[in-house]
Amino acid sequence: MKYYDKLIFELSKEGRIGYSLRKNGWTASTDSIPAGLRRPVPAALPQVSEVDVVRHYTNLSQMNFGVDTGFYPLGSCTMKYNPKINEEIAGMKGFQSLHPLQPASTVQGALQVYYEMDKSLAELTGMAHFTFNPCAGAHGELTGLMIMRQYHLLRGDLKRTKVIVPDSAHGTNPASAAVCGLDVVVVKSNADGLVDVEDLKPLLGDDVAGIMMTNPNTLGLFEKEILEIAELVHGCGGLLYYDGANMNPLLGVARPGDMGFDILHLNLHKSFSTPHGGGGPGSGPVGVCEKLVPYLPVPRVVKTSAGSFAVIGRAGAGKSNAAKNAEGCSESAGEVSGFLGNFLVILRAYAYILMIGKQNVKLLGKLASLNANYVKEILKDSYKLPIPSVCKHEFVFDGLIDDGASKASDGKGATTLDVAKRLLDYGFHAPTIYFPLLFHQALMIEPTETESKETLDDFIDVMKKIAVEAAETPDLLKTAPHNTPISRPDEVRAARHTILKYQDEETNPN
Amino acid sequence: MSKTIEGLRYSEDHEWVKVEGGTALIGITDFAQSSLGDITYADLPEAGDEVEAGEEFGALESVKASSELLSPVSGKVTEVNADLENAPEKINEDPYGTWIIKVELSDPSQVESLMDAAAYEEFTNK
Numbered sequence: 001m002k003y004y005d006k007l008i009f010e011l012s013k014e015g016r017i018g019y020s021l022r023k024n025g026w027t028a029s030t031d032s033i034p035a036g037l038r039r040p041v042p043a044a045l046p047q048v049s050e051v052d053v054v055r056h057y058t059n060l061s062q063m064n065f066g067v068d069t070g071f072y073p074l075g076s077c078t079m080k081y082n083p084k085i086n087e088e089i090a091g092m093k094g095f096q097s098l099h100p101l102q103p104a105s106t107v108q109g110a111l112q113v114y115y116e117m118d119k120s121l122a123e124l125t126g127m128a129h130f131t132f133n134p135c136a137g138a139h140g141e142l143t144g145l146m147i148m149r150q151y152h153l154l155r156g157d158l159k160r161t162k163v164i165v166p167d168s169a170h171g172t173n174p175a176s177a178a179v180c181g182l183d184v185v186v187v188k189s190n191a192d193g194l195v196d197v198e199d200l201k202p203l204l205g206d207d208v209a210g211i212m213m214t215n216p217n218t219l220g221l222f223e224k225e226i227l228e229i230a231e232l233v234h235g236c237g238g239l240l241y242y243d244g245a246n247m248n249p250l251l252g253v254a255r256p257g258d259m260g261f262d263i264l265h266l267n268l269h270k271s272f273s274t275p276h277g278g279g280g281p282g283s284g285p286v287g288v289c290e291k292l293v294p295y296l297p298v299p300r301v302v303k304t305s306a307g308s309f310a311v312i313g314r315a316g317a318g319k320s321n322a323a324k325n326a327e328g329c330s331e332s333a334g335e336v337s338g339f340l341g342n343f344l345v346i347l348r349a350y351a352y353i354l355m356i357g358k359q360n361v362k363l364l365g366k367l368a369s370l371n372a373n374y375v376k377e378i379l380k381d382s383y384k385l386p387i388p389s390v391c392k393h394e395f396v397f398d399g400l401i402d403d404g405a406s407k408a409s410d411g412k413g414a415t416t417l418d419v420a421k422r423l424l425d426y427g428f429h430a431p432t433i434y435f436p437l438l439f440h441q442a443l444m445i446e447p448t449e450t451e452s453k454e455t456l457d458d459f460i461d462v463m464k465k466i467a468v469e470a471a472e473t474p475d476l477l478k479t480a481p482h483n484t485p486i487s488r489p490d491e492v493r494a495a496r497h498t499i500l501k502y503q504d505e506e507t508n509p510n
Numbered sequence: 511m512s513k514t515i516e517g518l519r520y521s522e523d524h525e526w527v528k529v530e531g532g533t534a535l536i537g538i539t540d541f542a543q544s545s546l547g548d549i550t551y552a553d554l555p556e557a558g559d560e561v562e563a564g565e566e567f568g569a570l571e572s573v574k575a576s577s578e579l580l581s582p583v584s585g586k587v588t589e590v591n592a593d594l595e596n597a598p599e600k601i602n603e604d605p606y607g608t609w610i611i612k613v614e615l616s617d618p619s620q621v622e623s624l625m626d627a628a629a630y631e632e633f634t635n636k
Binding site for chain 1: 548550551571573574575599
């Protein structure tokens, strides 16, 4: 990898510019800005030429690791390859130049994408209808819980404020419930890593709004008791929420709707091959069962009896609440974002679904699970496998079997962190580490269905080699990575003495 | 192997309690600090706050994770270790010498139900 470590501020030369403009004839005045809001000195912006800027960012970009440059087995994140056809479709001018307030008659094609996506996702998940308005997975969770709350509220069932969350859940689940004003109650896992049904029973009652689950769960294990859990939760009047983070292994094989789930969100950037946004734009559509359709957020796309597509519940164009209610949206949980979510992300997922086609969709979940089990079964001789059953799309090791403690210079063996760092030396992205918290040396691997057997074999060989290195020369791991531009940043110092913006260390040391 | 100290009482959530008169000093065990890794921030209550046995009274953040602090006993917080604001690493360096809060015990019998050193050692070895 090419070494490049400059900051753009270090390239700055007084007076250097990347443009030439005519002198501004207008006199600008800052007099009206209160003194306290004015900068005492001009902002320290870098002064660079255009070619400096281009080279700087191109060099930085070449240090990136991405799914386009190598294998990315990041557990719980489903880093599947993003086919280039998605980008080509999303780049089409007819889609790119739309405005969300255009009259529906001028955007029939785009609205049809929403309509078809609704139908496709409904069929894949067993739900009745979807909203595409949430702009990320966690936003979808919040939206789903708002729908859950609205359902109970409009029935006058005001006691239901408890949301049950398994102890293996993603951290976003309890966070979303708390943001929605609901109380979180934790249900324990049993020795097999699944929800403990006996621990669940005493938590159920007339104060339960619902339960949030992923299936397969965070350990990559299928919740086998899901039908009994659904019966119990529905029996006490609660709803079942499905966190679609782990939808990948179910694609084309099993449907959350058939398991009894009432509400779910999907992460289009995981299961449907849209880019992981690095903060956005994302998409977290929420699907609901038939009885919850009236509570879906507005606006929504529907097909009219005349066969055209319309947007209902739209706030724009001076529409009154009465007019919105007339469109059948009076029970909606409300608006969760401006307009209809991130259209171009939804469009990419639509392209992916069409490209896979109905005949191949059945293979997705099966290949994702097969790949994970293949890697797990070969590597379990070198890494501790705490729960040895057949996994779905991902699995968790609990550190090395032989960590080489007796051969380490400080007597401490190689950890999961050291294995992850050493993988970088061999050109692989590190898996998820120290999550889930159920195991102290958690190492979570998810290969996804897009990798070939050859790529998996390369990864397996390297993981085995690292296990041998750990047993024989643990110090080699503990100082890794050795071949990357930056070896091992001091995480502790960075966390304790955080510097979040550029500052000149000589004139402003801290 | 993580250390335990005779004479302290231990909770299943890996806190230790040392009783001095009617006051309990509360910290986290060696096992807890080594599982957490380097602690980078301590989120602590204020003197005068009430704590409840089994309830959260603060949190520790490490480079690996953020972890809740659960009080092994009930009572009123009389003192909070002010050193931890700028030097949370003291918990890593000397877990049994670094108390986090002092609590005026409302029910001293709660201490009896906690584990002794031998029982806690067995608990962590399971």
